[in-house]
Amino acid sequence: MTLKELSEILLPNVEHDRKYYEELYPERNLPEGAIVTRYAPSPTGFVHMGALYQSYISSKMAHQTGGIFFLRIEDTDQKREVENSVEMILKDLKDFGFNPDEGVTLDGEKGNYGPYTQSKRKDIYQAFARDLIEKGLAYPCFLSEDDEKEIRDQQARVKARIGIYGDWARSRFLTTEQVLEKINNGEEYVIRLKSDGNFNNKITVKDCIKGNIEMPENDIDVVIIKSDGLPTYHFAHAVDDHLMHTTHVIRGDEWVSSLPTHIALFKAIGVKPPKYAHIAPISKIENGNHRKLSKRKDPEAAVSYYSKLGIPKEAVKIYLATVANSNFERWFDANPNADINDFKMEFSKMSRSDSLFDQEKLYNISRNYISKLPATVVYDSALEYAKEYDHELEELLVKYKDYSIAIYNIERERKKPRKDYIMYSDIKNQTWYMYDELFNPEELEYEFANINDSEEIKKILKLYLEKYYNEEDDESTWFNRMKELSDELGYASDMKAYRENPDAYKGNVADVSIVLRVALTSKAQTPNLYNLMSLLGKDRIAKRYNYFIQK
């Protein structure tokens, strides 16, 4: 019996042969230097920072070279599949603007190199596996789970390397007759690579990020087709990235140790491996040790965590860019008005070791990002946020659109804007007192400071309303009136004079202004009082002050 015939018995029902598929997916016609990358997640739940980071780098590297970024779903382990994962992945990629040019998309598949879901490519993998069997580069293995355990135990006993290789790969030595007999007995089998590698040989792989990595050559007879007929990750990677003409495989560095396997597989298939870029993980520190950010253990690892907080997507992107390329921040400072997509990302600037996820830094970036936004954009984003997470805020924003925009505009659209909000969930905490619906004096705690005697407070408020407040005043007039008020009541209007001789006064204009501020908003710290007063208007000011005067 020929090997070809054997391959047909081993993998029956294969529709096409390898040659057919090679012709189906010709070389891509791309400009010189264009990079083809992919993001190839398993559908196992929500997207976390590490995955987002990876997809960012992949899409960026492809797009800045005029290449292709595609999405492939690696669902060859059906036990681990989580429902709706693909939808979640797609949504996050879209929200962040890491749109795949090809592959699985919201409205079906796109591109000429599909299918892009591995479970739909079974025939392709089997065609390639048949080809390997035919060439004597792969063989069926009938080792059961128990057999493998026994081999492992024995290897441990004699201190040999663990694995199915060399003489340990017992099914390698089966005759065709024995193979046929086992099949007839209904024994299950997998297809393994018949490795011709030597562990004592060294191979060198040039990683785009980590540089040259020297490793022993693979001599393990890795499984390429599982007993359910689906490929292992390793084999699917080799076949898919060959057929889809991926130029750069960008993935987490937990994969570097399987590099020898992958190199061996590409060699068996007879094609040149793609370039590899293994990115270091984003970690957190726990009990003094670095630990990769985990989907299960770290809620702050979920991309959705930041949506709930109202951190703008752009800010997250900027943060990821600073982690990805150490020179990004410099560039961003130098080009404050540039589109961050114009930044040229480079593999050579990526860290070889893991980075600690720095929430403070993310928040700082977010704060700066929001501070530079025009008030109308802050409004739109806040509304979008409120619609999903805060309906009370949503109602207020809808009802008082222009008013809200005016609030956000206080000390905003200028060179050095205020930086009040880190995230959209901060907005209500910092502006609630501007809305009568949320301002109920009976329930408030007023944060009076130096001046807290209620008679004195009454006196200040009363005099201010009667004599010094005028809605028409511009800011400097308004401030001068406050100074006059201070003088009349024995508070220093000149801070320098006060500092030189504090005992000569009851206090100073700052103390007085705090009374006016707290009585109006209940808070000791607010944006510019003049602006707040202008927005609240005469009637509301009088109403809020009279609450104290009549108390």
Added chain:
RNA sequence: GGCCUGUUGGUGAAGCGGCUUAACACACAUGCCUUUCACGCAUGCAUUCACGAGUUCGAAUCUCGUACAGGUCACCA
């Protein structure tokens, strides 16, 4: 245990043989400015690049060893 990788301040890190008495940013601290806060400005914050040895006129940068950390050794990706 084998194989691979990494280790620069509280954090992200730059630097990759002399221009480094270690850049920049975040955080922190102090002061100034100021009607509060925030902003802004100024200053401070690693005598030293895990440790030890070696190469060199010269090392954070090259080599070796040690320690520590991470990854990986599946019919999971």
